[in-house]
Amino acid sequence: MPELPEVELVRRSLLPLRGRRIGSIEILHPSILSTPAKLLETTAGRRIVEVRRRGKQLFILLEEGAITLHLGMTGQVRLGAESQDKHVAVRLRFDDGSYLNYVDPRRFGAVGYATAIEDFVKDHRLGEDILEIGLEPFSRQVKGSRRAIKTILLDQGKMAGLGNLYADEALFQTYLHPLRPGISLSEQETRALWRAARRVLRRSLSVGTDFSQLPGTYLLRHRAKGRPCPRCRGRLDSLVVGGRTSIFCPSCQAV
DNA sequence: TTTCATGTTCAGCA
């Protein structure tokens, strides 16, 4: 599921929950809890007022406090009936008898309780949302570091929302090698990257994150080592940066 | 059977 566009779709799907009151909370896989179960259970009886997102992090705002939700690598939200899936980690029952099932086979996700979004953002050092960040702060983050640009883009404390796939896409569209030190980017390259990152996320959102509906020139449609680059037909290559596999075109994205 | 995966965090080390 989870990079910014996928999480944003989940946020939108949760908006109809506004106004509903939480009846009870069932915790089936406690290992995904990021705060004590007791805290989460105190939300029983409270009404949902809004659903917000910052990067890949979701906040279900209540009359008081918020339920925090991160989809990890395989998290899914299923609304409606009570799911019997063995991977349901947390289940909320609402006053109208409907359910929110949080399903997460790998259990890398996290569900918890926060008093306020601002506290959570501070505690988890979450950077500004990549769709919200202005060119100036983006540029400061990029040019203020000697680290590989790919690593900077993935650092949720610098800017929140880009994951491995969309970071590669933004670099591909900007002809930048993933290992280029942030500090080495020109003004022009930095601006192009800022634009590309936002463009790519919005475009994916506009097609409901269905990659097959993205333009054929997108790297996302061809992400595999050895396959032809959609621009120059050269062979795509891979490289591990910051522990993640980067797919790039060695000829379009020269160091 | 083995490898790899759209994420995050932490220990260890230079």
Added chain:
DNA sequence: GTGCTGAACATGAA
């Protein structure tokens, strides 16, 4: 303090 690597978490798909 900076920054890199590897491991850990747990499961399923190729």
